[in-house]
Amino acid sequence: MKSFIxxxxxxxxxxxxxxxxxxxxxxxxxxxxxxxxxxxxxAAGSLFINWKEYGEGKIVFDYEEAEEAIDAVIITMLxxxxxxxxxxxxxxxxxxxxxxxxxxDNSTSDSVTDPNxxxxxxDPHVIxxxxxxxxxxxxxxxxxxxxxxxxSAHSWDDRKKWILNNINNKYIQEC
Numbered sequence: 001m002k003s004f005i006x007x008x009x010x011x012x013x014x015x016x017x018x019x020x021x022x023x024x025x026x027x028x029x030x031x032x033x034x035x036x037x038x039x040x041x042x043a044a045g046s047l048f049i050n051w052k053e054y055g056e057g058k059i060v061f062d063y064e065e066a067e068e069a070i071d072a073v074i075i076t077m078l079x080x081x082x083x084x085x086x087x088x089x090x091x092x093x094x095x096x097x098x099x100x101x102x103x104x105d106n107s108t109s110d111s112v113t114d115p116n117x118x119x120x121x122x123d124p125h126v127i128x129x130x131x132x133x134x135x136x137x138x139x140x141x142x143x144x145x146x147x148x149x150x151x152s153a154h155s156w157d158d159r160k161k162w163i164l165n166n167i168n169n170k171y172i173q174e175c
Contacts, residue, residue: 020139027135030091031148037077038128038152044069045100045126046154058105059124059156067100070128074098078132094133101127127153 048065075082079090086092103125113121129151137143 016139020137020142023135023137023139023142026091027137027148030132031135031150034078034130034132034148034150035152037074038130038150039154040077041070041073041098041130042126042128042152042154044073045128046124046156053105060104060106061102061124061126063102066102066126070098070100070126074130091136092132093136096133097131099129099131101125101129103127123155125153125155127151 045066046061048062048069050060050062053060071084074080074096075084078092078096079087080092080096081087084096084098086094086096103121103123105124129149132148132150134143134147135145137145
């Protein structure tokens with residue numbers, strides 16, 4: 001009888017272990033997927049600039065168009081409803097929230113620092129942060145895990161370096 005009870009206990013322990021391992025690996029996969037979605041969303045948002053300002057040598061983002069593009073990328077890639085709530089086929093269980101921070105030539109100076117990282121911002125950036133909520137762990141003692149949050153920034157290249165490199169290359173070619 002002792003070996004039967006030990007066998008059942010070992011089986012249940014192994015079952016809990018494999019269930020945790022499966023949920024952990026699934027969350028790891030979707031957490032990495034969330035990183036890709038953040039990168040794509042920030043890149044999509046940085047494509048929409050105000051062309052009148054661009055003609056004057058400034059990069060100023062068109063905030064409305066950029067937000068529409070960012071929302072479209074998030075909704076499509078995470079398989080969400082238009083109100084950012086998850087569909088039946090989505091991994092995520094709670095509503096997705098996103099935060100967008102724009103740094104462009106209207107707001108960028110030498111003294112601007114990103115509040116999340118504390119790093120100085122000198123070039124135009126679009127920073128997208130997505131909070132996807134809790135992971136889908138089936139074990140009850142793992143329900144209080146932190147939210148899955150990813151952030152990504154996409155920046156325009158440092159135009160001053162590009163201009164200086166092109167001027168130097170042109171000067172070298174003329175000599």
